[in-house]
Amino acid sequence: MLNLILLHGALGHSKIFEPLKEELSKYFTIYTPLFSGHGTSGLPQDGISIEKYTIELKEFIEKNNLHNVYIFGHSMGGYAALCYALEYPEKLNSVMTLGTKFNWTEEQALKESTMLNSDIIAEKVPKYAALLEAQHGEKWKELLHSIAGLMVSLGKNPPLKDKLSMINVPIQIMVGDKDNMVTLEESTEVYRSLPNARLAVLPDTKHPMDKVRPNLLLEVMKDFWNLSE
Structure with missing residues (x-):
């Protein structure tokens, strides 16, 4: 049995994958976990970080005793997936990322985090x-603050910096050509730094997952996985 884990991004929700699940379930058993603080899950008292989300992914795979694991991660979910691939490559068949920002500097992180002001939003x-309130409940403002902290932490100490060449599992890096958060240049740089990677640019595609055309994404996914009916 092939298992596919779909990972949402920061402030995202697993519901965003509903348009993909029917088709993907023809080939995989689908799992859509929520990172802590998202949905109905509580915010950890000690805060959130990419390192914590990587551990949560590890624990999810172990708890469900998953083998033959494939991961698709949108935005921050893709970053956590690659952190997991760095630590536990033997557990994975491949990873796909979409709209994942890799070029985290302290200046960039501070700029992004200031946009997560709940009063202004x-x-x-x-x-x-x-x-946000519908997806995450009354704690959505706290979640915004925690995600801002996660971004600043990423900027100060990006865990993938100078380590991409150590990830040997097959990776597909995907980015939309109209993504206003992730540049084609940084996605290309990451693709070239990975020893076993492919790059796909989705035309007329913005950053939010609900702005991605499901049929286009599914075709790119199937091509990477070499799937056919």
Whole structure:
């Protein structure tokens, strides 16, 4: 049995993968875990970090006794997936990332984190604030603050820096050509740093997962996995 783990991004939710699950379930048993602090899961008292989310992924795979594991990670989920691949390559068949930001500097992280101000979001983007509350409950403002801290931590000490060449499992790096958070240049640089990787640029595609055309993404996925009906 082939197992596929779909990992959401920061402030995301596993529900975002619903448009993909019916087709992917023809080939895999699908798992859509939530990182702590997201959905109905509580925020850890000691905070959140990429390192913590990597451990949560490890524990999820162990708890479910998963073998023949494939991972698709959107945004931050892709970063956690590659951190896991660095530590436990023997557990994985391959990893795909989409819209994952790798070029985290302290300056960039501080810039991104300042955008996660709950009062400004509630005032300027009320629809997004309502979505965050619907997905994560009353703690959505706390989650924003925690994710801002995660970004700053990434900027100060990016765990994948200078370690990409050590990841030997097959990787596909994907980025949308209209992604306003992740550049084609940084995605290409990461692709070239990985010893066993492919690069795919999705046309007319923005960063949010709900802006990605499912049929386009599914075709790229199937091509990487060499799947056919």
